[in-house]
Amino acid sequence: MSTTMAIEGTGRHQLSLTSLTRGFIFLLLPTRIQRITGREMERGGAQKEDMRKQWSCIRLAVEELSLFKPEEKKMSTLAFLGASNLLLHVLDMIGPTMMVLRQDIQRNIERVEETYMLDPNLYSSLEEIVQKEVVGEGSARQADSCCRSILWLARSITFSLTLLDKIDKNPESSLEQVVEETYNGTLKPWHGWISSAAYKVAIKLVPGREMLIGLLMGQEQDYDDLKQDIKKYASLIQPLLDDTYQLLRTHELDRLKST
Numbered sequence: 001m002s003t004t005m006a007i008e009g010t011g012r013h014q015l016s017l018t019s020l021t022r023g024f025i026f027l028l029l030p031t032r033i034q035r036i037t038g039r040e041m042e043r044g045g046a047q048k049e050d051m052r053k054q055w056s057c058i059r060l061a062v063e064e065l066s067l068f069k070p071e072e073k074k075m076s077t078l079a080f081l082g083a084s085n086l087l088l089h090v091l092d093m094i095g096p097t098m099m100v101l102r103q104d105i106q107r108n109i110e111r112v113e114e115t116y117m118l119d120p121n122l123y124s125s126l127e128e129i130v131q132k133e134v135v136g137e138g139s140a141r142q143a144d145s146c147c148r149s150i151l152w153l154a155r156s157i158t159f160s161l162t163l164l165d166k167i168d169k170n171p172e173s174s175l176e177q178v179v180e181e182t183y184n185g186t187l188k189p190w191h192g193w194i195s196s197a198a199y200k201v202a203i204k205l206v207p208g209r210e211m212l213i214g215l216l217m218g219q220e221q222d223y224d225d226l227k228q229d230i231k232k233y234a235s236l237i238q239p240l241l242d243d244t245y246q247l248l249r250t251h252e253l254d255r256l257k258s259t
Contacts, residue, residue, distance in 0.1 A: 056218035057093075058229040061086050065236045075125045075243050077116050083237050084109050084153045087160055093215040097205035100198050105156055108149035115146050126150060127247055134251050147253050154244045157237065159186040164230050167209065175209040192259040 055063075061082065068079055087105055091098040115132070116123045123129050133140040133147050140147040163182040170178055180203050188196060206212070217226045248254040 056216055056221055056226055056229055057086065057089050058216065058226070058233050059218060059221070062229055062232045062236060065233070074240070075127050075247065076240065077112065077124055077126055077129065079237075079240055080126055080150070080153070080244065081109060081112060081116070083157050083240070084112075087156055090160070090216070094207055094212070097207075098202060101202050105153065108153050108156075111144065111146055111149040112153070126244060130247055130251060130253075134253075140251065140253055141256065147248070147251075148256060150244065151248055151253060151256055152258075154241055154248075155187055155190065157241060159183065161234050161237070161241075162186055165234070167213070168227055168230070175206050175212055176203060178209075179203050179206050190255075190257050192257060195258045 064082060065079060068076060084105065088102060088109070091102040091105070112129065115129050123132075129146050130140070130150065133145050139145050142148070159182060162185065163179060166173075166178045166182055167175070173181075183199055183203065187199065191199065207215075213223060213226065217223065221229075245254055
């Protein structure tokens, strides 16, 4: 399905999938989705905007995730999409060597966005999206289901959090070594030989450790600042991940594999 295909929202709005993934104020909420859900965020004026431009992408994600109340973030589709789009942003910073991985994550994000935009109020929770396919359609295990996309996005976010933690705890290891170790412990158990082969190629193309850290840091930040941002981000997103895995586990969807 084309990413420029128009999707009906609440009956009063039409949005393209391209605008959903590229229209973010940062990464979390597309501007047009904010208008539909009534979640316009105050930017704090030009001075705050200038300050934000110097922040790391992870600090920006922390700020926007912090705007969700705890009860809003629980199983929140928007918070989940924001965390998923952070992965795209980091892969874009690394460059075209990560294109295969980026395309895979992008397809999964678009699939969840498509369902969300069918009824933003109803599908504001991942639980309703899963229920739609498990109970309503019986399509949860199909190759192109939203349930599979949610599962793989959750696994990809887990991979990224584990990777950032290992980079900090293993300063003597090369980035290639850390990525391979992280992949083996998080994604590889669920990959078939085709997916594993693609990841093995991608692992060989990762940049140097210092280059990645430099890309992740903001203009006015040092490595200690970045580590603090990562810890805050992990503390905000981990409860959502835990709830998502539990939801999928309840419907026996947590152990699905790829080809």
